Amino acid sequence: MKTNAAKTIKKFKTLTRLMSDKGGIKIRFSGEQCHTDFQSITLPVGDFNDPNYLELIEGAIDHEVGHIKWTDREWTVKSHAEGSFYNGIRNAIEDIRMENSVVNTWPGAQFNLDRLVNQAINRGWFGLVEKGSPAASVLQGVVLYYGRYTYCGQTQLKKHCESAINALNAHLSHDFTRKILAILDKIPTLKSNKDSFIMAGEIVELLKQEAQDSDDNQSGDSDDNQSGDSDDKQSGDSDDKQSGDSDDSQGGDSDDSQGGDSDDSQSGDSDDSQSGELSQFINNALSASDKDLITDLHEAVEKELAKMAHDFNGSCEEVNLDLVCREVKRKVIHGEVDYEQANKMSGLLSRELYKVIHGLNLKNTTYSSRGSSIDANRLAGVGAGNYSVFSSSRVTKAPNMAMSIVVDNSGSMGDYCMKIANTSALSLSLAIDKLKEVKSETLYYDSDDVMHLAKSFNEKAAAVKSQFAVHSHGGTITGAALYTALRRIATRPEQKKVIFLLTDGDTYFEDVPVLLSTLELAKTLNVKVVCVGILAQKLGGFEEQEFLNVGDILELPRVLKKLVKANLLG
Numbered sequence: 001m002k003t004n005a006a007k008t009i010k011k012f013k014t015l016t017r018l019m020s021d022k023g024g025i026k027i028r029f030s031g032e033q034c035h036t037d038f039q040s041i042t043l044p045v046g047d048f049n050d051p052n053y054l055e056l057i058e059g060a061i062d063h064e065v066g067h068i069k070w071t072d073r074e075w076t077v078k079s080h081a082e083g084s085f086y087n088g089i090r091n092a093i094e095d096i097r098m099e100n101s102v103v104n105t106w107p108g109a110q111f112n113l114d115r116l117v118n119q120a121i122n123r124g125w126f127g128l129v130e131k132g133s134p135a136a137s138v139l140q141g142v143v144l145y146y147g148r149y150t151y152c153g154q155t156q157l158k159k160h161c162e163s164a165i166n167a168l169n170a171h172l173s174h175d176f177t178r179k180i181l182a183i184l185d186k187i188p189t190l191k192s193n194k195d196s197f198i199m200a201g202e203i204v205e206l207l208k209q210e211a212q213d214s215d216d217n218q219s220g221d222s223d224d225n226q227s228g229d230s231d232d233k234q235s236g237d238s239d240d241k242q243s244g245d246s247d248d249s250q251g252g253d254s255d256d257s258q259g260g261d262s263d264d265s266q267s268g269d270s271d272d273s274q275s276g277e278l279s280q281f282i283n284n285a286l287s288a289s290d291k292d293l294i295t296d297l298h299e300a301v302e303k304e305l306a307k308m309a310h311d312f313n314g315s316c317e318e319v320n321l322d323l324v325c326r327e328v329k330r331k332v333i334h335g336e337v338d339y340e341q342a343n344k345m346s347g348l349l350s351r352e353l354y355k356v357i358h359g360l361n362l363k364n365t366t367y368s369s370r371g372s373s374i375d376a377n378r379l380a381g382v383g384a385g386n387y388s389v390f391s392s393s394r395v396t397k398a399p400n401m402a403m404s405i406v407v408d409n410s411g412s413m414g415d416y417c418m419k420i421a422n423t424s425a426l427s428l429s430l431a432i433d434k435l436k437e438v439k440s441e442t443l444y445y446d447s448d449d450v451m452h453l454a455k456s457f458n459e460k461a462a463a464v465k466s467q468f469a470v471h472s473h474g475g476t477i478t479g480a481a482l483y484t485a486l487r488r489i490a491t492r493p494e495q496k497k498v499i500f501l502l503t504d505g506d507t508y509f510e511d512v513p514v515l516l517s518t519l520e521l522a523k524t525l526n527v528k529v530v531c532v533g534i535l536a537q538k539l540g541g542f543e544e545q546e547f548l549n550v551g552d553i554l555e556l557p558r559v560l561k562k563l564v565k566a567n568l569l570g
Contacts, residue, residue, distance in 0.1 A: 005524050005525050007049055008521070009490055009491065010049075011048040011244040012487050013491050013494065014048055014054065022106070024039075024171055024191045025040060025065050025069070026039070026040035026327065027040070027043065027350040028040060028041070028042045028327065029043050029044070029045045029322055029323075030042055030045065030323060031167060032044045032045070032306050032309040032310050033302075033306055033309075033505035034060070034301075034302040034305060034306065036064060036482065038068050038073075041064050041065065043057060043060065043061070043305065044305050044306055044308070044309030045309055045312070045313070045320060045322045045323055046308040047308070047310045048078055048322075050308070053305075053308050053312075054121055055115045055116065055119055056116065056304060056308075057305065057359060058112040058115070058116075059112045059117075059119065060301050060305065062102055062113055062116075063095075063099065063113065063116065063301075065102070066099060066101060066102035066299075067098060068493055069101075069194045070097075070098050070101045070102075070192075071094060071098055071191040072192060073191075075194045075197045076090075076094075076193060078197060079091070079197055079200065082201075083287075084136075084288055084289050084290050084292075084293060085139075085204075085287070085292075085293070086200055086201070086204055086287055087200075088136065088140050088290075088294070089139070089143055089203055090199075090200035091534040092143045092144040092147065093147065093184075093187065093190070093196040093200060094196040095144075095148075095297070096148055096151055096152055097187060097190045097193075098193075100152065103501050105154075110153075110336040110561045111153070112154075112272075114154060115455075116297075117148070117154050117156060117157065118156060120295075120297060120300070121156060121157075123300070124295075125294075125295040125297060125300045126144075126145075126157070126160060126297075126450070127161060127294070127295075128142035128159075129164045129167050130163060130167050131166075131167045131171070133167060134284070134285075134288065134292040134293075135171070135281045135282070135284040135288065135292075136284070136285045136288030136292040136293050136475075137287035137292060137294050138164060138168055138171065138202075138285075139165035139168065139180075139207070139285050140293055140294050141160065141167070141294060142161075142164045142165055142168050142177070143182075143184060143203070144182075144294060145157045145160040145161040145164050146161050146165065146181065146184055147184055149161040152187075152190060157442075165181075168180070170209065171277075171278065171281045172281070176206075179206060180206070180307075183199060183202055183203055183483050186199065187199075189281065192248075201407070206281050206513065208282075210278070211278070211279045211282040211283060211286075211463045214278045214279045214282075215274075215337045235433060247560055253286060272537055283456060284511060291331075295430045309487075321483050321514065321517060321521070324479065324480040324483060324514050325448045325452045325480070325483060325484050325487060326445070326448075326450060326481060326484040327449060327451070328443060328450070328484065329450060330452065330453050331425075331450060331452040333452065333467070333470045334469070335409075335415075335418055335422060335469045335470045335471035336422065336469060337419065337422035337423050337426055337465075338413065338423045338467045339426070339465060341350045341427070342423045342426040342430060343427075343430065344427075345423075345424075345427035345431075345433040346427045347431075348397070349427055349428060349430075350430075350432075350434040350435060352430070353435060353438075354435060359389055366391070369388050371391065373391055383445065383548075386540075400437035400439075400494045400495055400496070401437065401439070401496045402438075402457070402497045402498075403432055403439070403440040403441075403497075403498045403499075403500065404440065404442075404443065404497075404499045404500070405425050405428055405429060405440060405441070405442040405443070405499075405500045406441070406442075406443050406445065406485045406500065407421050407422075407454075407470070407502045407503075408421070408445060408446075408476060408478065408481075408501075408503035408504060408534070409421070409446050409452070409471065409472050410445075410447065410474055410504075411446070411472050411473055411474055411475065412472070412476065412505060414466075417504050418471065420471045420534055420535075420550065420552070421502050421534050423468075424502060424550065425442050425454070428500065429442050429454075429455055429460065429461035430461045432461075433462070435459055439457045440455070441455055441456050442455040442461075442468070443484070443485055444470045445478070446472075446475060447508075448473075448478070451481060452467075452470060453467075453553060454468050454470070455467065455468075473505075473549070475505070475508060476505065476506065476507050477507060477508055477511050478501070478503060478507035479511040479512065479513070479514030479516075479518055479530070480513060480514055482499065482515060482518045482519075482522075482529070483514060483521075486522055486525070486527060488519065489527060490525050496528075497525075497527045497528070498528045498529075498530060499527060499529045499530065500530050501529060501530065501531045501532065502532045502534055502550075503531070503532075503533065503534065503536065504534045504535055504540075506535070506538075507541065516541055519541065531547065532547040532548065532549075534549055534550055535548065535550075536549060548562060
């Protein structure tokens, strides 16, 4: 497996940043589809070295986390029931309100959300709306682009905002457009999705009233025309009969017909036509379907991420390790651990580890003809002209270290092996805590998607010793567990990194490719993997790697000393 270490570390750091807990909401990467259970967000695994994928992922995380935290789903459901146009307007308003809440809580999210909008523009999801665009998209465009440009500070939408407003002015009056914008100017006062729902209703009611007024005017004009024509005809006929003036009748009728009637007819027809077009424009918007609206940002991002993940996984011949990464958190446990024995063994272990680690100290001595410290052993050479009798020494301390203890707690371990493993892990953690410049964490695994965190890098083992009383359960998925530990330790700042793996036997057959790929990746990243067997004769995947058995807790110091010397000093 060809892997660039620097790129891999960068990817791991990116994943660590992306998967950080945001207000109690977990971020996971798995498969090729987006999903949320409203407590966590699962995103598809793509190429983490692709800047476009990262921009979509980071923007999507901040946007969707915002919806989970600040968008009440009840009002989204009610909005859908009101129809596509109503929901489209509400959704545009709510996105603006919600993103402002996100930025106020996490200011750094502004950068990610701005890049997401750039992606939407470049991919045509946020397109210009013009006079010929569907009525619903023109009105939604004013809401969406004016709101984002004005209240989210997304200046890249300025042209979109201006185009949408001009398109609306072309169909409705400038006065009506000002009424719409006046409603939108209340966005900063909105506190909830319910408020966004109410604002959408206010806009819809304004449109309905405008259409009604237009219909009333059209009806009034029609009545006036009919009434006027009737009066003129009756009056003309009466005058003609009384005067008997043939010329007046011909001239008057001709003039009235050609002049007054013609003007009234043209003016009335024009007004009726404009009123009819306005009413039709509004009705088209109110009865619109989803295809008449601007592309939904959520759906567009989900589809694009799914496509990217599918293309990436389909083109990758190697095992995609990111698909098997486990979540790490505290779990409910009920196993056994010998605390007294662990405390006793930790002293022996710390001394052995101290000798090994401080054996990495380097002492470099140089000699010169000047100085303040004379090496007596070199004085005999003065007679031969060797005057370099002054010595100076420099000690390079052993590099700081990070150690990860990964313990198999699958069902095959049983109570006896599990107690040995728990006591061994606790004694090793206690021993490491006594060493300066060494940090450690302890993780437990079985076939569950969640690994148990017994001790984090920032905790002391003595303070969380009860978390080492883990019971055996489930199957053995060593590869996925080892990869999870590798990804966590690889981004640590320490210079040397070691993973201690305690297990009783083979991983599942399907997991072997993952295990082999992870061991190869560990070599590339210069992370040592030290395998300790618990009553194990062999370990699948570790055939080319030395491992020693522990059949009793008393054997642990000897086994660890040998393994650490071989792997740390080698």
